[in-house]
Amino acid sequence: MNNFTFYNLVKILFGKGTISKTGTEIPQGAKILLTYGGGSIFKNGVYDQVKESVKDFEVLEFGGIEPNPHYETLMKAVEIAKNEKIDFLLSVGGGSVLDGTKFIAAAVYHQGNDPWDILANRAPVEKALPIGAVLTLPATGSEMNGGAVITRVEIQEKLVFGSDLVMPKFSVLDPEVIFSLPDRQVANGIVDAFVHVTEQYLTYPVNSPIQDRFAESIMQTLIEEGPKVLANRTDYDSAANFMWSATMALNGLIGVGVPQDWATHMIGHELTAFHGIDHGRTLCIVLPGIMKVFADQKKEKIIQLGERVFKVQGRTDEQKIENTISAVVYFFESVGVPTRLPEYGVPAETIDRICARFEKRGYKIGEKANIGPKEIRMILEDRL
Numbered sequence: 001m002n003n004f005t006f007y008n009l010v011k012i013l014f015g016k017g018t019i020s021k022t023g024t025e026i027p028q029g030a031k032i033l034l035t036y037g038g039g040s041i042f043k044n045g046v047y048d049q050v051k052e053s054v055k056d057f058e059v060l061e062f063g064g065i066e067p068n069p070h071y072e073t074l075m076k077a078v079e080i081a082k083n084e085k086i087d088f089l090l091s092v093g094g095g096s097v098l099d100g101t102k103f104i105a106a107a108v109y110h111q112g113n114d115p116w117d118i119l120a121n122r123a124p125v126e127k128a129l130p131i132g133a134v135l136t137l138p139a140t141g142s143e144m145n146g147g148a149v150i151t152r153v154e155i156q157e158k159l160v161f162g163s164d165l166v167m168p169k170f171s172v173l174d175p176e177v178i179f180s181l182p183d184r185q186v187a188n189g190i191v192d193a194f195v196h197v198t199e200q201y202l203t204y205p206v207n208s209p210i211q212d213r214f215a216e217s218i219m220q221t222l223i224e225e226g227p228k229v230l231a232n233r234t235d236y237d238s239a240a241n242f243m244w245s246a247t248m249a250l251n252g253l254i255g256v257g258v259p260q261d262w263a264t265h266m267i268g269h270e271l272t273a274f275h276g277i278d279h280g281r282t283l284c285i286v287l288p289g290i291m292k293v294f295a296d297q298k299k300e301k302i303i304q305l306g307e308r309v310f311k312v313q314g315r316t317d318e319q320k321i322e323n324t325i326s327a328v329v330y331f332f333e334s335v336g337v338p339t340r341l342p343e344y345g346v347p348a349e350t351i352d353r354i355c356a357r358f359e360k361r362g363y364k365i366g367e368k369a370n371i372g373p374k375e376i377r378m379i380l381e382d383r384l
């Protein structure tokens with residue numbers, strides 16, 4: 001196992017009825033900016049529960065944060081936060097609202113011309129407004145990590161930043177929020193969480209049985225409970241298990257002391273940037289390609305995934321690998337997510353555009369930093 005430092009101070013309030021406790025976690029007298037998305041919180045009662053809980057605070061609201069939150073929109077909230085001297089941000093929504101809120105929190109204190117530098121040039125985050133989250137969609141793990149992904153529409157770029165300073169002070173996870181989710185968002189959440197695990201697991205062995213078995217238990221739970229949530233949206237127990245799986249998949253725990261890949265995400269972000277494909281769906285396109293092209297490098301862990309999680313059999317290693325890739329593809333498709341580029345209307349020219357971007361960036365990705373434009377072409381051409 002590799003050396004590591006693990007630090008996660010996000011307080012989790014989990015379970016039915018916990019949204020009513022939101023206000024008790026916010027410092028008294030704070031002036032709050034409540035951030036939200038396209039309005040789902042008004043239809044499912046989450047807004048009313050939150051408002052009741054923070055009724056003793058001064059609360060301003062900023063809505064309209066899009067899925068794959070836009071820098072252009074978020075900068076308007078940064079202005080409001082500065083002008084109104086906001087001292088607490090309360091994110092009420094899915095990963096996009098929360099990621100957007102993390103960017104607002106950091107951008108408010110950014111010294112320099114343009115907070116886009118935090119994303120494009122890794123400008124350090126030195127200070128941030130405190131954030132609380134009421135999560136309405138289990139998927140990203142953003143509720144218990146310091147990462148955020150922001151899109152700048154005018155240049156079709158989708159970039160990541162991370163800082164401990166934007167980790168939520170608390171996150172409220174009430175599984176009943178799942179009851180109002182459409183099938184598509186449930187499926188996106190299941191596969192996003194699953195691929196967060198593979199990014200931290202499907203690399204090479206470093207003798208880390210604890211992390212491996214935590215990872216396998218999360219994947220197994222997603223495979224068992226995800227379809228139950230899809231079949232019956234008001235099955236509270238399955239909703240709770242799904243929600244906690246998604247948080248555990250990306251709160252840092254399973255990634256300590258092990259190599260991490262993240263190439264599926266990095267390539268997937270480009271598919272969202274160019275074609276607006278939902279984040280989770282991009283991952284289901286890319287991962288099978290990576291497993292095929294890097295089957296040799298990832299051999300031991302692919303076989304372990306197959307045998308332990310999907311109960312795959314085979315006479316040779318090659319057969320086991322092939323069967324594991326088929327099992328992963330079958331799982332994605334069984335929850336309703338297509339896995340090939342043409343199914344999303346993506347033309348072959350997009351592969352050229354993505355490779356050109358990685359060529360320009362000049363660095364390689366993956367657990368061995370050996371995935372560059374040539375390999376990305378092979379991965380994506382496999383998905384045509």
Ligand code: NZQ
Nearest residue numbers: 037038039040067068094095096136139140142147149180
């Ligand atoms: O905007 P509203 O009206 O709220 O509707 C949303 C949105 O249309 C809707 N929704 C959310 N909760 C709902 C609901 N509809 C009904 N009932 C509810 N309870 O769902 C739609 C999608 O929401 P979004 O927040 O975009 O989805 P998700 O949580 O999957 O977030 C995706 C974003 O997170 C980033 C992705 O790149 C993408 O931009 N990620 C963030 C990560 C992180 N911070 O660690 C890691 C991930 O890998 C991911 O990259």
Ligand code: ZN
Nearest residue numbers: 140192196265
């Ligand atoms: Zn993801």
